[in-house]
Amino acid sequence: MEGLAFLGKSLAGLLGPWQILYALGSTLIGIVIGILPGLSATLGIALFTTLTVKMNPTDAILVLICVYVGAIYGGSRTGILLNIPGTAANAAATIDGHALAKQGRAGRAMGIATTGSVAGSMFGVVCLATLTPLLAEMALKFQAFEYFWLALLGVLMSGSLTGNDPLKGWLMGFLGLFTAQIGLDGIHAHERFTFGWNDLSGGIALIPALVGAFGFAEILLVLAEPAKKAMINTVDSVLPRLGDVLKYWKTILRSGVIGVFIGILPGVGEDMGAWASYAAAKRFSREPEKFGNGSIEGMMAAETGDNAAIPGAIIPALALAIPGSAPAAVLMAAMIIHGVQPGPMLMVNQPQFAYDVVATTFIATLCILLFGLIMVRPLMWVLRVPRAIIMPVVFVLCTLGAYAIASRVFDIWVMLVVGVICFFLRRQGFPVAPFVLGIVLGDIVDKSLRRGLVISDGDLSPFFTRPIAGILATVVILTVLFQIPAVQRLVARRP
């Protein structure tokens, strides 16, 4: 009951004229970001973090969550019409979405995307409201040992699942963790790897690094390849149908559960939510042969899964301060910038804020439903703007975004250097999401390891013998072991 009272108060607070304007405007911009190939939800949230730095925390988080939800929703448009997913989360939906478009049913595919996205987000919002307090209460028992493994697990899982090669993903995760060690250390305030450079004493700030990794690197990747002529398919009726919800309610429910679960897993993200939901839908479908050839059920499952993963990814960010995905990591960093400290104590110190996030996600879902009904066709013009125009404008925004938070030219340099390094690494198949997770979780991993060792006086056993720490350690070790070919062969040989 107390939770409902908090939620009611949060919803009432979001119904002011400015809040409605913020929600509509930022969701629309989020959809445009999602539509544009190359611009991701993570970059959108990072850029808007700098824009909203002067706002009050609730309004700022409203804007950021609307951009987040809008971008994940908007990315399916590009996948349906151009066969290029707008964001990584829409790759699964692109398979059947584009197949439907080739059959002259692009509008129908967009309607399904809207239905699936709204259903997935709504399911996720319910889970966000109910699971966050439970997880936070459980996490109150966590000590440094558990936090060390949990944060490490986030980086390793992100490395395992966000790219095609876990080894490269883990290396990027370690690079991110190392990047977070630069500057004053969190226990003794001793300078690490600063080489006497004052600007480095403050460390590598997350937002400039992130804008470099997701923004500048992406701009270079896009501009490196010659543009191809865009072939946009014709669009029929785009209206979502209630009948789809009734017909595919089992798929929606299953995909919602999978999406939220995948979202909660540290560092995994919306794209895996979509793929796992899609695979499960195919496994349980009566028409599995239609998957890949324009299956409405497959499209529904993918879009429900990725949107349900959004609130799912926010749950551990709020309750544990361990984000479930790269965009959630930036969202968490924005919360910290606005003076909110995510983690188990959030539900004790600022419970209203947690419900503000729930209400905000709900409002964002309503906004995507509204724009799904009225703005699908007008937004398609975005796809006709040449990328040679979009990318330089985005680079100016990236430069400003890197600079704006601390007004330091040094942060522009950080953006440039990180962007160039990530560009070359991405071209060689090294994923960026684990790097970002590493930067966000580096401080927790460092402090938890050292605090744990101080508590145990150098004894490593509590890292393995405490019940939850032991489980997490086992998962971490198995995650790495199962990627070793010899171990894979051994497991495959056993009956």
Place this chain on the structure above:
Amino acid sequence: MSRRAEFAFSLGWVAFGAAVLVGSWRMDRLEALHINPWSAPGLMPGVLGALMMLFGAALGMRALAQGALRAPEDPVSASSAPRVVLALVLCGGYAAGLLGHGLPFWLTSAAFMFAAIIAFRWLDRDAESRHSLPRLAMQTALIAFLASIAVSLLFEKVFLVRLP
């Protein structure tokens, strides 16, 4: 990605990991402050350096096992090199060379956008509807000027952000 490039990158990871490990080992352990030795600031970076060396070596051995030394150069990287260099020069020149040196933000941004847009639109002219160069230049100048003014006003007047 070619196996040859993967092997070269693995050497980079091993070298970087080794540098981090050495840097961490040589880092002050603050013994003069009588801190608990397990809270030494170099502990975590040292572990990460060792892990980067270990996993980098694993990447290299895998690439070698898959014939890295016999594999040909990646032709895709070489063909896009001029476009990459152009993008790096334009973006680097704007962000590192022009900004923060006293020039007005709107002017430097408009100049950068004009140069970058016209260069890449010209390179991508086969994918766009064809325009003559003077018309392309006029159109690009207008876009660059309007975008620069809009971004400056949005950040400075609406979101109260200082411009570089």
